[in-house]
Amino acid sequence: MAKRKSGKAKTIQVRALARVEGEGAFTIVLQDDRVADVKLEIYEPPRFYEAFMRGRQATEAPDITARICGICPVAYQMSAVRAIEKAYGIQVPEPIRSLRRLLYCGEWIESHVLHMYLLHAPDFFGYESAIAMAQASAELKAHVERGLRMKKIGNAIVEVVGGRAVHPINVRVGGFYRAPTKDELQALVDDLRWGRDAAIETARWVASLDFPDFTDDYEFACIRSDHHYAILEGDVVTNRGLRISEDEFLQYFREEQVPYSHALHSRRVLPESPGADDRFAGCYQVGPLARWNLNRDVAPDLVRQVEQDLPVSFPTTNPFHSIVARALEVLLAYHEAIRIIEDYEQPDPSWVPFEPRAGHGCAITEAPRGMLYHEYHTDDAGYLTKVTIIPPTSQNQLRIEKDLYMIAPRLIDLPQDQACWQAEFAIRNYDPCISCATHFLKLKIERLPTSAH
Numbered sequence: 001m002a003k004r005k006s007g008k009a010k011t012i013q014v015r016a017l018a019r020v021e022g023e024g025a026f027t028i029v030l031q032d033d034r035v036a037d038v039k040l041e042i043y044e045p046p047r048f049y050e051a052f053m054r055g056r057q058a059t060e061a062p063d064i065t066a067r068i069c070g071i072c073p074v075a076y077q078m079s080a081v082r083a084i085e086k087a088y089g090i091q092v093p094e095p096i097r098s099l100r101r102l103l104y105c106g107e108w109i110e111s112h113v114l115h116m117y118l119l120h121a122p123d124f125f126g127y128e129s130a131i132a133m134a135q136a137s138a139e140l141k142a143h144v145e146r147g148l149r150m151k152k153i154g155n156a157i158v159e160v161v162g163g164r165a166v167h168p169i170n171v172r173v174g175g176f177y178r179a180p181t182k183d184e185l186q187a188l189v190d191d192l193r194w195g196r197d198a199a200i201e202t203a204r205w206v207a208s209l210d211f212p213d214f215t216d217d218y219e220f221a222c223i224r225s226d227h228h229y230a231i232l233e234g235d236v237v238t239n240r241g242l243r244i245s246e247d248e249f250l251q252y253f254r255e256e257q258v259p260y261s262h263a264l265h266s267r268r269v270l271p272e273s274p275g276a277d278d279r280f281a282g283c284y285q286v287g288p289l290a291r292w293n294l295n296r297d298v299a300p301d302l303v304r305q306v307e308q309d310l311p312v313s314f315p316t317t318n319p320f321h322s323i324v325a326r327a328l329e330v331l332l333a334y335h336e337a338i339r340i341i342e343d344y345e346q347p348d349p350s351w352v353p354f355e356p357r358a359g360h361g362c363a364i365t366e367a368p369r370g371m372l373y374h375e376y377h378t379d380d381a382g383y384l385t386k387v388t389i390i391p392p393t394s395q396n397q398l399r400i401e402k403d404l405y406m407i408a409p410r411l412i413d414l415p416q417d418q419a420c421w422q423a424e425f426a427i428r429n430y431d432p433c434i435s436c437a438t439h440f441l442k443l444k445i446e447r448l449p450t451s452a453h
Contacts, residue, residue, distance in 0.1 A: 026038070026039070026040055026041070026404060026423060027039045027041065028408045028411065028412070035405065035408040035409055035412070037405075038401060038404050038405045038408055039260050039261075039401070040261065040397060040400060040401045040404065041260050041261055049064070049065065049068060049387070049389060050387040050388060050389055051387075053065075053384050053387045054384050054385060054386065054387060055383055055384065056383065056384055057356075057382055057383060057384070058084045058087065058088075058173070058356065058376055058378045058382050058383070058384050059084070059172070059173050059356075059382070061080040061083075061084060061374075061376065061384065061387075062076070062077040062080040062081050062084075062171050062172065062173065063077075063169070063171075065077070065079075065080050065374070065389065066080075066167055066168075066171075067167065068389075068391070069391075069433055070166060070167065071111055071114075071368075071433055072107055072111055072367045072368055072369070072372075072433065073107075073166075073167050073168065074103055074104055074106070074107040074158065074162065074168060074171075075104070075107065075365060075366075075367030075368070075372050076367075076372065076374075077168070077171040078100060078103075078104060078171075078232060078365045079363050079364065079365045079367075079372045079373065079374040080363075080374050080376075081171060081172070081173050081174075082232070082233065082361075082363035082365065082374075083361040083362050083363035083374040083375060083376050084173050084361060084376055084378075085173060085174065085354075085361065086359075086361030086362070086363060087357075087359035087360055087361030087376055087377075087378050088173070088354050088355075088356065088357055088359055088361070088378075088382075089354075089357075089359070090173070090174055090352050090354050091352070092174065092175060092352055093347065093352070095179075095344075095345055095346075095347035096175040096176065096179075096347050096350070096351070096352075097232065098340050098343070098344070099161060099176065099179060099180075099340075099344075099347065100171075100232060101231055101232055101336065101340060102157065102161055102185075102336075102337055102340045102341070103157065103158060103161040103162055103168070103171070104231050104232065104365070104366075105154075105157065105231075105333040105334075105336050105337045105340075106154045106155070106156075106157025106158040106161065106162075106333075106337070107154065107158060107368065108154070108231075108329060108330065108333040108368055109150065109151065109153060109154030109157065109195070109330055109333045109334065109337075110151050110154030110155050110158065111154075111368035111369075111431075112288070112326045112327075112329060112330045112333075112368055113147050113150045113151040113154065113202075113330060114147075114151055115323075115326060115368075115428075115431045116147065116202065116206060116323055116326055116327060116330075117130060117143065117144055117146075117147025117148070117150075117151075118130040118144070118147065119428060119431070120323050120428050120429075120431070121133065121143070121206070121209075121323075123421075123424075123425045123428060124209045124210065124323075125140065130144050143205065146198055146201070146202070147202075149194075149195075149198070150195050150198050150199070150202070150330070153188070153191045153192060153194075153195045153334075154333075156188055156191065157188060157337060160180050160184055160185065160187075160188065161176075161180055161185075163177070163178075172351055173351075173354070174351040174352040174353070174354055175347065175349075175350050175351030175352055176347075176350045176351060177350065177351070178350055179346050179347050179348070179350035180346070181346055182344055182345075182346060185341045185344055186341060188337070188341065189338060189341055189342075192334055192337050192338050192341070193338065195334045196331065196334040196335055196338065199327065199330045199331035199334050200306055200331060202327045202330065202331075203306055203307075203310060203324065203327040203328055203330075203331055204306075204309075204310065205327075206323045206324050206326075206327045207310040207311055207312045207324045207327070208311065209323070211312075211318060211320045211321060212318075212320050212425075213318075214318055214319065214320060214403075214406075214407070214426075215316075215317045215318045216317060216402070216403070216406060217317070218239075218284075218285050218317050218319075218399070219238050219239060219240050219268060219283070219284040219285070220238060220239045220284070220285050220286075220289065220290035220293050220294055221236065221237070221238045221242075221253075221268075221284045221285070221286050221290055221370075221371065221395075222236075222237065222286060222290045222291045222294050222295065222366065222370065222371060223235065223236055223237070223246070223364055223365075223366055223371060224236075224237040224243075224294060224295055224298075225298065226298065227298065228298055229291075229295050229298055229299050229300075229332060229336075230291075230295060230366060231365065231366050232365050232366075233246075233363070233364075233365070234246075234364075236248070236249055236252070236364065236371070237294055238268075238284065238294075239293060239294060239315070242268075246362060246363060246364040246373075247362060249362065249364060249373055250362075250375075250388075251269070252268065252269050253266055253267070253268055253269065253284075253390075253395070254266070254267055254269055255390060255394070261397075263394055263397060264394055265394070265397050265398045266284075266390060266394055266395040266397070266398065267281070267282030267283065267284075267398060268282040268283075268284050269282065270282050280398060280401070280402040280405070282398070283398040283399040283401075283402050284395070284398075284399060285319070285370075285396060285399045285430075286369070286370025286371045286392045286395050286396060287322065287368075287369050287370040287392060287396065287430060287431070288322055288325040288326045288328075288329050288368070288370075289316070289319065289321065289322040289325045290370065291325070291329070291366060291370075292314060292315075292325040292328055292329065293314060293315035293316065293325075294315075296314055296315075296328075299328075299332055300332060300335050300336070302331070302335055303328055303331050303332045303335060306328065306331060307328055310324065312324045319403060319426070319429040319430075320429055322429045322430070322431075323429075326431075356378065356380075356381060356382020357378070357380065357382065358378055358379050358380045359377075359378050360375075360376070360377050360378075361375070361376055362374065362375035362376075362388075367391070367392050368431070369391075369392040369393060369396070369430070369431055369432070369433055370392030370393075370395060370396065371390075371392055371395065372389075372390070372391055372392055373388070373389070373390040374387075374388070374389055375387070375388040375389075391433070392433075393430070393432045393433050396430045396432065399430075400426075400427055400430055400432070403426050403427075403429075404423060404426060404427070407422065407423070407426055410422065411423060
């Protein structure tokens, strides 16, 4: 990098990161015109969900935690009910588990499609919004309209199974308050079949985009089942050979506070001691790219065939390919939804009776953005005594920070709008839901005094 004659500080600032849920700050620190550090500063005050849930009945947890996020409330409900059921020793029968998987497919569809078409695609075409993109040409308008229709179908699944499209109310510990009828679900099938075809078109479209040349030695983490594409349960695996039960999660992954952020960072607990200067040691990535890289062998044949015909090869370590992984998961979700509905037998009763008791349970499900960990301790009367929630965005924060560190040299000499856009582009690979892990993004560059030689 050429050294500037001027020693004055240069500041690039984004007051609010566009097209993600939330806001925060990103700082590049320069010394001698080199990147010395980067900081992803999360400054929204904490909301204390884990604290104010103590003393509440455990059965309230699914509805309370769902309010953490308006984009992925089903994920919070599913991790919560599974953890409490483990604490109470509840065995849920297969028809209820299948109905939960259907509900989760609806959330994957609406969340992934929203991100791909309205939040991330404009980056690849150089537009500030999906509205501007749709106004640019009839072809791009048709893509956006297709995305809106696809998302609406996901909303319909959540509404029929969950009781309403936003913050569903039908989920309960042990099952559902009411199971939908076969006819209610069958009414979704025609739209789902259209959506499955549209998802194939979407995968081909996003795989044809012009991807930045960017890669690193990523550690990917997700849950896995050897029998199907894991969403609701499975072992925790990484591409570096780790395979543990969800009960062992906190032995291998830890949260830590950093001085410049209200949000905790997650790290992999490494068997070796990293160097003192390796501040990114243990960073890892969760989400659709991690899942597809590690679970594609157990995906349905249709989805695997579509993937094999794409110009993007998996597994991949280019985070910009995450939009392709999302598209393949949308196809999987449509395909799974149709299969579940075709095989559906209405469970009766719709939930398993139980008695509250003292216990401990933890569970991981795959939110659209990655692994979502819930842990609950209950007393004899079923009241919560301890709560731990680790959302996917907080697990991705350190990995996002390392990506920003790697691209920072490319940003220093760019005009302000270009530098901000490229930083945001990289961050949006992760579809961060900062409401779950707090909020994002101002961008500025600081220059430290020149060091003595």
